[in-house]
Each structure stands twice: as structure tokens, then as C-alpha cells.
Amino acid sequence: MLLKPKNTKYKKAFKGRMITSHKKQSFCFGEYALISLETSNFTAGQIFAAKLAIQRKIKKDGRIFTRVFPHLPVSKKPSEVRMGKGKGAVDHYIARVSPGSFIFELITSNKFLANAALSACSAKLPFKTFVCHKTDIAILKKTAEPIEPKVSL
Numbered sequence: 001m002l003l004k005p006k007n008t009k010y011k012k013a014f015k016g017r018m019i020t021s022h023k024k025q026s027f028c029f030g031e032y033a034l035i036s037l038e039t040s041n042f043t044a045g046q047i048f049a050a051k052l053a054i055q056r057k058i059k060k061d062g063r064i065f066t067r068v069f070p071h072l073p074v075s076k077k078p079s080e081v082r083m084g085k086g087k088g089a090v091d092h093y094i095a096r097v098s099p100g101s102f103i104f105e106l107i108t109s110n111k112f113l114a115n116a117a118l119s120a121c122s123a124k125l126p127f128k129t130f131v132c133h134k135t136d137i138a139i140l141k142k143t144a145e146p147i148e149p150k151v152s153l
Helices: 044-058 111-122 134-143
Strands: 032-036 040-043 062-066 072-076 089-097 102-108 129-133
Touching: 032 111, 040 044, 044 062, 044 089, 044 102, 044 111, 062 111, 102 111, 111 129, 129 134
Parallel strands: none
Antiparallel strands: 032 102, 032 129, 040 089, 062 102, 072 089
């Protein structure tokens, strides 16, 4: 079943802007995660298809946590309708995904199964992603060196 909010303050929303800055998120629930590398709109149907791809791979060997939710409505006018007469009806809902945001988290004891499941999931997504383990994030944080600003004279 496709995700959508139970109720919203306003039925229709403005398009807004895509945020390109990196998010600094961390693991909350799982050991493995699928992390985005690009900014994109992620529809409720794409979330459902990606989650289904993970479920088919892991079967009952693990647990999936979805970290994104489609809360922004997208309106669309019917085809062959003349200009004017207001904004169209709500067609579907999207989630905005920025670089560094965690999309799915996974708990499983099998490393190869987790990589296979999250790789199958990433094939369903409209943006670039990478699979990460909890220990990989800790190593990246420890080895990250501060960037020194360039001084021009």
C-alpha cells in the first residue's frame, strides 16, 4: 500500500526548492543503511517498490526500517484541460531526498544478504546511492581531517 499522510494542514503545497546541502545523519535503528548521494524527489510508489525489493531478498532474515516519508503533495491537472481555473487536484505524494540522507536501514546477521538486498533496492531508485555499515561510518568520522581554508595573498 502506498504511503500518504493521514492529514495535512493544507491540501496543496508549493513546489519549493531542492536542497543540495549534505545532511549529517547517523544510524538510528539498523546495522546497514542505504544512503543517498544526490538530491531528488522520491515518490510513494518508488518507496514501496524499493521496500518490496528488499523484502524479497531478505525474506524473514532481517528487519527493514524506512527513514523517509512522502509528506509533500504534488498536484496535477487532467490532460487536455484549458489554462486557468485554478490548481489541479492532488495526484501523488513525494519525499525530498538530499545527499547524505538515510533512506532505508536494515538489521540482519548476514552481510552478503544485506548488500544484495540494498543493491537490489538501489536499482529501483531514481538517484545514486551507496550501501554503508555502522562501522564504516565510525571509521569515516575518525579519519575525516578538517579542511583548512585557502588563503590567497
